[in-house]
Structures are given as structure tokens and as C-alpha cells.
Amino acid sequence: MKVIRGGTLVESNWQGPADLLIDDGRVVAVLAPGADVDPAAEVVDATGKLVMPGGVDPHCHVGFTSGEFTSLDSYRECTTAAVFGGTTTIVDFAIPRPGQSPLDAAEQQRQKATDGLCDSALHACVVDWDDTTADQLATMAQDGIRTVKMFTTYAGETMANEHTILKTMQTTRDLGGMVIIHCESDAIVTDSQTTAAATAGIDAAHMSVTRPEIAETAAVAAILAIAESQDAPVYFVHQSTAAAVELVADARTRGLVAFTESVAHHLILDDSAYGGENPERFVCCPPLRSADAVEELGQHLFTGHITTIGSDHCCYDTAQKEVHSHDVRHMPNGLPGVETRLPVIFSRYVRDSNLTASRFVELTSTNPAKTNGLFPRKGTLMPCADADIALWDPDVEWTVDVDALHMATDYTPYQGMTLRGKPVTVLVGGKIVVQDGELVDGTPRGRHLQAAPLDFEGGRRTQV
Numbered sequence: 001m002k003v004i005r006g007g008t009l010v011e012s013n014w015q016g017p018a019d020l021l022i023d024d025g026r027v028v029a030v031l032a033p034g035a036d037v038d039p040a041a042e043v044v045d046a047t048g049k050l051v052m053p054g055g056v057d058p059h060c061h062v063g064f065t066s067g068e069f070t071s072l073d074s075y076r077e078c079t080t081a082a083v084f085g086g087t088t089t090i091v092d093f094a095i096p097r098p099g100q101s102p103l104d105a106a107e108q109q110r111q112k113a114t115d116g117l118c119d120s121a122l123h124a125c126v127v128d129w130d131d132t133t134a135d136q137l138a139t140m141a142q143d144g145i146r147t148v149k150m151f152t153t154y155a156g157e158t159m160a161n162e163h164t165i166l167k168t169m170q171t172t173r174d175l176g177g178m179v180i181i182h183c184e185s186d187a188i189v190t191d192s193q194t195t196a197a198a199t200a201g202i203d204a205a206h207m208s209v210t211r212p213e214i215a216e217t218a219a220v221a222a223i224l225a226i227a228e229s230q231d232a233p234v235y236f237v238h239q240s241t242a243a244a245v246e247l248v249a250d251a252r253t254r255g256l257v258a259f260t261e262s263v264a265h266h267l268i269l270d271d272s273a274y275g276g277e278n279p280e281r282f283v284c285c286p287p288l289r290s291a292d293a294v295e296e297l298g299q300h301l302f303t304g305h306i307t308t309i310g311s312d313h314c315c316y317d318t319a320q321k322e323v324h325s326h327d328v329r330h331m332p333n334g335l336p337g338v339e340t341r342l343p344v345i346f347s348r349y350v351r352d353s354n355l356t357a358s359r360f361v362e363l364t365s366t367n368p369a370k371t372n373g374l375f376p377r378k379g380t381l382m383p384c385a386d387a388d389i390a391l392w393d394p395d396v397e398w399t400v401d402v403d404a405l406h407m408a409t410d411y412t413p414y415q416g417m418t419l420r421g422k423p424v425t426v427l428v429g430g431k432i433v434v435q436d437g438e439l440v441d442g443t444p445r446g447r448h449l450q451a452a453p454l455d456f457e458g459g460r461r462t463q464v
Contacts, residue, residue: 001028002430003037007046007391011053011380012362020051022387025429029383044425044432046391052361053381054088054118054388054426055342056368058261059237059310061334062092062112067157069323069332073315073408078338079116079446081406083433085339086423088118088388089378089449091368093149095125095158102126103136106145116446118388118428121372123180125149129164137171144450146177146373147235152219153186153285162226169232176453178257178371179227180235183219183244184211184286193329204279204325207287208271213241216286220244224251224258233257233454235371238312240266240286242296249305259307259371262297264341267309268348269413270294280325281318281411285333298348301355301363308371309345309363311337317409336407340400340414342390347419351394373451387430390423398422 001023009018009030019031021041031037062078064071073081082090096105106124113120122145126133137148150165151158160168169179193210196202200209220236224247227234239245239260251258265284270291273282282288289297300306314334324330342364349355369379377386400414426434433441 001038001041002044003041004044004046004051004389004391006033007049007051009051009381010357010361011382012358012366015358020381020389022430025387027381027383027385027387030381048393049424050357050392050394051381052086052357052390052392053365053379053385054390054428055086055364056089056091056372056374056378057082057087057311057313057338057341058091058308058368058372059263060090060092060313060338062090064093064095064314065097066332067330069316069320071315071332071334072317075112075115075120075446076117076444077408078313078315079118079120080439080442081339083117083426083428084406084439086342086390086392086426087338088390088426088428089120089369089374090118090338091121091123091372093123093125095149096127101136102133103139106140110143110448113446113448115444117433117442117444119447119449121374121449121451123147123149125158126164126168127158127160129167133167134171137168138175141175141177144373144452146172146175146451146454147180148172148177149180149182151182152223153182153184153189155186155190159186162222165223166226166230169227169230169234173230173232178233178235178454180237181223182237183216183223185215185218188212188215188218202327202329204283204328204331205274207274207279207283207328208289210328211285211287213243213289213293216241216244217247220247224248224256227258228254228256235259235261237261238263238266238286238310240289240297241293242300245297245300245305260305261308261310262306263310263312264337264344265312265335265413267294267298267301268344273413278318280321280331282335282413283321283328283331283333284312284335298353301349301359306363308368309341310368311341313338315407315409318411335413336409336411337413339405339407340412343419343422344414344417346392346421351420373454374449387427389427391425392421393424394421396420396422396424
């Protein structure tokens, strides 16, 4: 038994001084400060700290293969980096390779969960619909895999046509699940890339013009129409513009169950990075947007239109990024970010922009748990929740340096950035894993989390 004493407990809907009693891997009670407990209980001193539920990262790619490239981290490496960054649950993707079924891809990824330092869940993925797909989705739902990733771009690899998207929405809706979707119009992207190749250039320095904002909003509008036609829920990953976010918010006013995820790099970085010394390090899809677009997107953290913040973690290194840096059509897309997601958002928006700590928890832990069927086991510190806890020093100032991080790469897109606030002690299942910035327990204890059915009424639900 442990008692976390002296801190300020932060939940998504309140915060205040409280002690936290934990036992057998779960939260037992929230207590008044200084309340009597068993004298034998181990005391964890949280004086001056914010006591938050561990982060839930709804968007991680672990050991992800796309084209000729595979990201470099194992579950052990990814989750080690995650816990150092205050994240205690990741949601990975089981994206099938050519010729592999969605079910086989999910089983292959699911088996890796036990190598992790923390728990993980899975998104399935459907590329092509055939007469076995519905049964595969039902089997995966029985194993608690209820969210299904789909792409409207990357033709010939992971792109799904509208028929497949509609059928998958129907089926996941009826299974208590939800489609999550990468929205960029492949036709607009392909045309923009062809034009860039013939004019300005198709190298990493010109990444922003190869996938314009209108490609995202066009695809979002099309997918919303399909979802509304089926009264099916839908979750949009890594929305990078205020216009895309507002399309989803408008659909919610019409009664559709629709959620917006943004990711840390779209909320922090801008396209000036493509004019720097290593533009290839910042190639991601959608690309980084203008500084004005970043400012407009960040405002929706305050309006409530953004539901979750993920990392879209893809752990490539500089060498992989450089192979095709002359042609972004063949580059590996994505940035390493599972460890830095929470600190950069906390510093920029909580410390510098007055986002409340409770809203921070809502965006980075509670809502990701809810939209993935993991709440109230994850995303809260109320009794019976898993004792996954991050103690934050809200005042410490530090500089991001790749050599002090734990991701399996040689760079971070936030190199040299000065931040305020950092998780200093992290518990997973009631065990102290990170203490004072050091790994003190590297025991693999990860579990594959089975998502509960999402709480639909017809195809709709009360909004998160």
C-alpha cells in the first residue's frame, strides 16, 4: 500500500489538495490532506507537485513499416520513452502489410504488449473490404479492439475507397466501435505533388506545398457526409487546421458523434522548420502548417472543439529521413514524439497560455481513455482506476536535448526548446517506474487492454 501525500490532485473536472491511497495496482481512495492511513503504508512525497493520471497517448506507431522503412523502436523502447514523458498507456496501430489480413496484423501487434513497461491498446486497420472483413472485425471486437484506422490517401498501400469506408463504419457502429480516419484527399495531394515536382521542387524543403490545407478539409467534408449517412461515429486523427476542426464541430451540432484529435507537433511547430538545416526531420503528414495556422489551431484547445491530443509517434532516425529527402513522395512520414507530447503541450499551453491543468488532463488522458473504451480504468485517479500516476513539477525549467531523451532515434523536433514543467515521478500499476528522472524499475508489465464497447445510442452518444 502507498499513499501519495502533499500534492495537488488534478482530474479533468476539478483539482485541489488531496492525498491518494493506492493498493494492489489500483486507486483505493482520494483522501483529505493528511488523513490517517495504515502506518505501514509507503509514503510518496508529492509536496509542490501536481498529481495527474498518467497520460493516454491515442496515436502511436510502434515498429511501423511503411514502404521500405520500419520505425526503429520496440514496445520496450517506446513505452520506456512514454513513461519518462508521463504517459502510462499507449494506443498502437495494427496496419496490415500487403497480403496480410487485418486480424493477423492485430494478433501480431497484440502479442508485443507484454514487452512494454506500461499497458497498450490497439487500433485495427482496414484497407480493402471483402467477404471476410465483417467477421474479422467481429473477432477483433471480442478481443477488445473496437477502433479501426482508415486512410483516404496513400493509394496502393493503405488507402481505402469510399465503399470500404462506408461498410467499415456500418460494421464498427454495430459492434460498439468507431472508425478513426486519416483525412487527406489523395487526388489533391497527388496533383499538388506533381505540380511541385515540375516547379518549386518536391524535396523536404517544399513539404508544405505538397499536401495543402484544402486536401485535408476536402477529405474531412467527404468523410463526415458518409458518417452522417450511416449515423456512424467517427474520429479524425491529427487534424492540423482550424478549418478542419470546425467542420467536425459543426457536424456535432447536427447530432453526429464526431471527435477531433490534434497532435503535439501541429500545436507547437510551424512550417518554418522546412527552411532550416534539416528539413527532412520534420516531414510528416499532414505537414507542419504556417505559424498563423498553428495559432488558430491552438485556440481550439480552449473552445473545446479539440477532443484529444496525441503524439502520432513514428520513431525514424535522420539516416532514414535522408534517403529520399530529395523526393517527399518516397520518404518515411512522421516524427518521434511519445516522450515529448505532454511536456511540450504543458509548457506552451498550461504555463504560457493559461490552459487549465484540468483541461490538459482532459485532452491528454481522460478523453483519449474515453474515446478508446478504456475509461474509467484509465484517464482518472478516482477509486478503482489503475494506479497509473504522474507527479509533475510545474515549475522546473529545462531544455530539450535528444541525448537526455529515451526514444530510439538520434533527433527530436524540439531540440533546444526551453520548457517549464515536467513529470518527475511516474507510477505504473502502483509501482514507481521513474523517480527523480531516473528509471528505477524496468520490469516489463505491459498488458493488452481490451476496450469496452463505446456507449452508443443508435449510432449516437453523449459527447465526450
